Amino acid sequence: MRAAERAAMDAGTSEWELMQRAGEGAAQWIARVAAGRPVTVLCGPGNNGGDGYVIADTLSKKGYQVQVIAPREPGTATAQLARAHFAVEVEAEGQLRNPVVVDCLFGYGLARQVEGKFKDLLKKLSINHCYKIAIDVPSGIESDTGSVLGPLPQYDLTLALGAWKQAHGLMPATASMGARRLVPIGLDLEGFTSTMSARPSFAAPAPDAHKYRRGLLAIVAGAMPGASLLAAEAAMLAGAGYVKLLSEHPWPNAPADLVVAKDVNEALDDARNSALLFGPGAARDDVARCRLAQVLEKRKPTVLDADALHLLDPDMLEGADATKLCITPHEGELAKLCDAFGVTADSKLDRVRLLRDVTGLTVLAKGPDTILAGGATTRFFPRGSSWLSVAGTGDVLAGIVASRLAGHGDPLRACEEGVWLHQEAARLASPAFSASDLARAVKPAMASFL
Numbered sequence: 001m002r003a004a005e006r007a008a009m010d011a012g013t014s015e016w017e018l019m020q021r022a023g024e025g026a027a028q029w030i031a032r033v034a035a036g037r038p039v040t041v042l043c044g045p046g047n048n049g050g051d052g053y054v055i056a057d058t059l060s061k062k063g064y065q066v067q068v069i070a071p072r073e074p075g076t077a078t079a080q081l082a083r084a085h086f087a088v089e090v091e092a093e094g095q096l097r098n099p100v101v102v103d104c105l106f107g108y109g110l111a112r113q114v115e116g117k118f119k120d121l122l123k124k125l126s127i128n129h130c131y132k133i134a135i136d137v138p139s140g141i142e143s144d145t146g147s148v149l150g151p152l153p154q155y156d157l158t159l160a161l162g163a164w165k166q167a168h169g170l171m172p173a174t175a176s177m178g179a180r181r182l183v184p185i186g187l188d189l190e191g192f193t194s195t196m197s198a199r200p201s202f203a204a205p206a207p208d209a210h211k212y213r214r215g216l217l218a219i220v221a222g223a224m225p226g227a228s229l230l231a232a233e234a235a236m237l238a239g240a241g242y243v244k245l246l247s248e249h250p251w252p253n254a255p256a257d258l259v260v261a262k263d264v265n266e267a268l269d270d271a272r273n274s275a276l277l278f279g280p281g282a283a284r285d286d287v288a289r290c291r292l293a294q295v296l297e298k299r300k301p302t303v304l305d306a307d308a309l310h311l312l313d314p315d316m317l318e319g320a321d322a323t324k325l326c327i328t329p330h331e332g333e334l335a336k337l338c339d340a341f342g343v344t345a346d347s348k349l350d351r352v353r354l355l356r357d358v359t360g361l362t363v364l365a366k367g368p369d370t371i372l373a374g375g376a377t378t379r380f381f382p383r384g385s386s387w388l389s390v391a392g393t394g395d396v397l398a399g400i401v402a403s404r405l406a407g408h409g410d411p412l413r414a415c416e417e418g419v420w421l422h423q424e425a426a427r428l429a430s431p432a433f434s435a436s437d438l439a440r441a442v443k444p445a446m447a448s449f450l
């Protein structure tokens with residue numbers, strides 16, 4: 001963000017101009033949700049406070065009744081300019097008396113614990129029954145890490161200025177933000193590799209498509225049948241032309257449209273396989289270890305999930321083509337992988353990036369703050385439904401990602417598409433779904449992206 005702002009300023013746009021764009025853009029949103037109701041704006045000492053004065057000024061000019069509370073006079077030249085433009089009274093302290101409150105105490109400049117009058121104001125905001133709007137980030141949040149440095153009210157709306165900050169995609173920050181919207185301020189963000197994932201769009205199969213061209217996905221089943229069946233059911237609906245379950249065991253409950261190959265070695269050798277999936281229900285014994293080695297030997301685009309992530313280690317990866325592999329760990333599997341590959345870091349984000357750097361793999365770290373890291377890219381995602389916190393939904397995700405991978409062979413793209421499809425399926429499956437409800441909802445979810 002700082003680099004993008006500096007570039008804009010070097011190209012001739014002043015900080016004041018950027019602040020006006022930010023404040024006026026945010027005020028448009030606030031006016032929409034306030035819908036005529038009086039607004040209180042809390043202004044801090046830095047440029048986030050400066051945005052607050054621009055917001056207050058813009059709303060006043062639109063005819064809004066505005067209360068401004070600023071415990072301290074602005075400290076930066078640009079915020080002072082903004083303060084000077086706002087001719088109306090500013091209170092040093094006071095009650096939050098309006099039904100809409102806009103928090104402009106601190107933005108990405110917050111560098112230490114929030115104390116004193118600022119802390120008191122955030123505490124008051126926490127217990128106030130108003131509509132709460134955070135400008136740029138909630139003021140008790142460290143914008144790079146998403147960690148908490150002060151009282152953290154539950155906001156209804158967070159307006160990111162100019163670009164998403166990492167905190168917008170990271171826990172615990174993201175859970176406090178309510179709806180998140182971006183206010184563009186004309187920054188050139190081209191070339192920045194750490195971004196919020198953009199909603200993908202899919203196309204219908206090409207006119208000359210056939211089942212192999214659309215991708216043959218081989219799912220290598222393990223000792224526990226349910227998991228790979230869930231993955232297969234989701235995969236059949238997520239784009240691949242042909243999904244095959246490779247299993248020596250009989251599958252009386254397999255759906256009629258799922259091909260079960262009993263000769264696993266032969267089916268794994270099939271040159272027509274476009275992608276492989278291994279791990280769900282695989283177990284963690286020697287049989288599974290041998291299977292994993294065999295899967296990696298094929299050097300095909302591959303998704304490794306669940307038990308495979310407990311078996312993976314540096315020796316296993318030797319001879320594999322890491323550029324074609326993606327791993328989809330949840331928190332516990334991520335910890336296991338970090339252990340196996342000697343990665344230590346304080347935050348989930350750092351662990352994911354380091355693991356990517358050490359292994360060369362595409363890492364999709366699941367959870368309420370899903371993080372995707374591959375190549376030089378890091379992607380954050382809008383928060384998905386918390387109803388996904390039920391057993392088997394990870395198997396569904398693995399099936400979806402593998403299905404996308406079979407279609408085009410690009411691990412990063414497959415993971416990104418997979419997260420969107422999975423979240424959309426969760427939205428469509430309605431609350432309190434089971435993993436198989438979710439797998440079925442992949443079909444209408446596909447339609448949302450066409």
Ligand SMILES: NC(=O)C1=CN([C@@H]2O[C@H](COP(=O)(O)OP(=O)(O)OC[C@H]3O[C@@H](n4cnc5c(N)ncnc54)[C@H](O)[C@@H]3O)[C@@H](O)[C@H]2O)[C@@H](O)CC1
Binds near residue numbers: 023046110115137185
């Ligand atoms: N620089 C720019 O070009 C733009 C900046 N914008 C706004 O500016 C914000 C960043 O502004 P700043 O860098 O001035 O920083 P902030 O306004 O986020 O706050 C930092 C200020 O508070 C002080 N401070 C930090 N931690 C504190 C604590 N715990 N207790 C008390 N004081 C503390 C700092 O010394 C500094 O004065 C962004 O989040 C955004 O809202 C926007 O106006 C868009 C343009």
Ligand SMILES: Nc1ncnc2c1ncn2[C@@H]1O[C@H](COP(=O)(O)OP(=O)(O)O)[C@@H](O)[C@H]1O
Binds near residue numbers: 368384
């Ligand atoms: N609270 C939550 N909010 C959003 N998504 C969640 C939440 N909890 C879990 N998920 C998602 O649900 C899936 C769970 O996967 P996983 O833990 O592997 O489950 P399982 O192993 O039982 O299949 C992941 O995609 C994860 O991102």
Ligand SMILES: [K+]
Binds near residue numbers: 104105134135
């Ligand atoms: K803020």
